[in-house]
Amino acid sequence: MPKIYLGTAGIPLSAKGKSTIDGVKRVRELGLNAMEVEFVQGVRMSIEKAKELGEIARELNVRLSVHAPYFINLCSTDKEKIEASKNRIIETALRAEAMMADAIAIHIAFYGKGDEKTCYELVKEGIGEVLDKSKELGISNVKFGIETMAKETAIGTLDEVISLAKETDKTRVKPYIDWAHTFARQGGKIDYGEIIDRLENELNLDHINSHFEGLENRKGKYVDVHRSITYNTPPFEPLAKEILKRENLSITLICESPELENDALIMKQTLERMGYKFGD
Structure with missing residues (x-):
């Protein structure tokens, strides 16, 4: 039986308090077992608070991951912005380490005016420097x-994120799969099984971190506007089937839809209907 960690991107909407600790407690009350801590607007948590959060999450058996700030671009033409981006990644990672989170999700870069190959090399160099500093x-x-990205202006195709892991340090750098973003980037098509196979075979991942949500369709094109998973764009059930086929798979599914825990619970019910049992 695979090991599935399922939860919300940030504090559930139904949490009585608005602190991250309140969020973790509410996740547990709902019968979910994961939460992504959102630093998307900036890293505003102290190391001490991160340690406290980590201790509570561990006591409650809630697996944590973290989303780095959106204001990151390792392909910027402004060297100061690149340095600031690297610092934001490091500041995120310091908190993630303190709270015993397993991974951080990073929107790594936009191609901008440069070509894709030049941007890729800049990103690879920047990641290398981040790894050295983190050590x-x-x-x-x-x-x-x-993270895999929906927008064609951003680094984040499946091939790019796999290559970046291979060409930097695949023990420390990994793809963070946003299933809906990948679906959009591939023109509204996705083969979940093929992606899981690639991650396992090419990177030997012991755990897959991922996001799931629905996307809006505008004039026949899927765009990066998050919607409920009930939009079925992409469909969740085929992913659930692919996960349950793999006895040794370990995966985190973070619901990034605007419906947060409501959709996460729909995902949980889908998996349970297929025979999966979530433990305590």
Whole structure:
């Protein structure tokens, strides 16, 4: 039986309090077992608070991951912006390490005016520098997840995120799969099984971190506007089937839809209907 960690991107909407600790407690109350801590607008949590959060999450058996700020671009033409981007990744990773999160999701870069190959090389160089600095700071457990992106202006095709892991350090850099983004980037098509096979065979991943949500369709094109998973774009059930086929798979599914826990619970019910049992 695979091991599935399922939860919300940030504090559930039904949490009584609005702190991240309140969010973790509510996740557990709902019968979910994962939460992604959102630093998307900036890293505003102290190391001490991150440690406290991690201890509570561990007590409650809630697996944590973290989303880095959106303001990251390792392909910027402004060197100061690149340095600021690297610092934001490091600051995120320090908190993630303190809270014992397993990985951080990073929107790594936009192609901008440069060509894709030049941008890719800049990103690879920047990641290398982040890895060196993180090692100096004692960051040893958290993985740096390069997120697959929907927008064609961003680095984040499936091939790119796999190659970046291979060509930097695949023990510390990993793809962070946003299933809906990949679906959009591939023109509204996705083969979940093929993607899982590639991650296992090419990178030997022991755990897959991922996001799931629905996307809006505008004039026949899927765009990066998040919708409920009930939009079925992409469909969740085929992914659930592919996950359950794989006895040794370990995966986190973070619901990034606007419906957060409501959709996460639909995902949970779908998996349970197919025979999966979530433990305590």
